[in-house]
Amino acid sequence: MSFEYTPPKYAQLIAELERRIDSGEYLPGSLLPSEHQLMAEFGMARPTVVKALGVLRDQGWIVTHQGKGRFVRGRPAIPTGQQIRTGRELLDRKEVQVSSRLLAAEETEAPNRIASYLGLKSKSSVLLRRSLIEHDGEPTEISSAWLPVEVAQGTALAESEELKQGLRRYVESAAGASLDHIIEHVTARNPTKEECGLLGVKGSAALLVVYAVACDATGKPWVVVESVLPGDRHELEDAYPIR
Incomplete structure (x- = not known):
């Protein structure tokens, strides 16, 4: 029996941003698009975008600098004993x-x-x-x-x-x-x-x-x-x- 699985919207956004970072479209050190830009591009509500960005930050893909925005770090190494379960x-x-x-x-x-x-x-x-x-x-x-x-x-x-x-x-x-x-x-x-x-x-x-x-x-x-x-x-x- 086959079925079609559609991930939640925030998970789709995470996957796409990870793909762009992996492919070099978003280079390490570059400024990530703002929340409003991502909302407009993907047609998603702000809470959905914020949740996705929070996951990417926690996993080490991006870093937030207060007053400056979010910046790309690149694909994270897997930290021993520090992954959020x-x-x-x-x-x-x-x-x-x-x-x-x-x-x-x-x-x-x-x-x-x-x-x-x-x-x-x-x-x-x-x-x-x-x-x-x-x-x-x-x-x-x-x-x-x-x-x-x-x-x-x-x-x-x-x-x-x-x-x-x-x-x-x-x-x-x-x-x-x-x-x-x-x-x-x-x-x-x-x-x-x-x-x-x-x-x-x-x-x-x-x-x-x-x-x-x-x-x-x-x-x-x-x-x-x-x-x-x-x-x-x-x-x-x-x-x-x-x-």
Whole structure:
């Protein structure tokens, strides 16, 4: 069975700018076109262009000089241990800085997988924060954070207001511990009835589900972040050195 995959708009812009840098059309040290120029050329909204440029900056393709603009660096070398991973991005993402709708901030019974990741007994109570993420008006992700109730109670994590800082900062403050590492699990499955409605997909659609378990230096898990992604709107890519 064949199907046609169309990457999100920001991913298309990233790919095109990377191509232009690789081909020498945009030489190292040259000034990158402005946000407004890119918006006009590609017919994209400013948030889409800003997201693409942010990814290129984080990956080392371009550099920003305050008051001067963005400049080309060239194809980046792969830095050992410094690549931003999916789980890290989920922990550091600020709810107020993405186009999202908070769906839940409530105490609930932990699903078996979540209870296992957090080292809790079956059917233990957890605090769930869940949001629907959109890009260009299209739902692209359901993001959920699961924490032990005793960690989240009485903090901003339990309130129905968007978090102004990344989840990591709130969890570390509430737990009185520093998050040291993340263990990621990636699975694929069909959507639930609720996910079909939120993401606008059919029951036969394939979903990518990323679980990021954030632990302290002793290995104790403090929070699980779950990202549910429609398989036809995303692809996961990673790069790392061969030793």
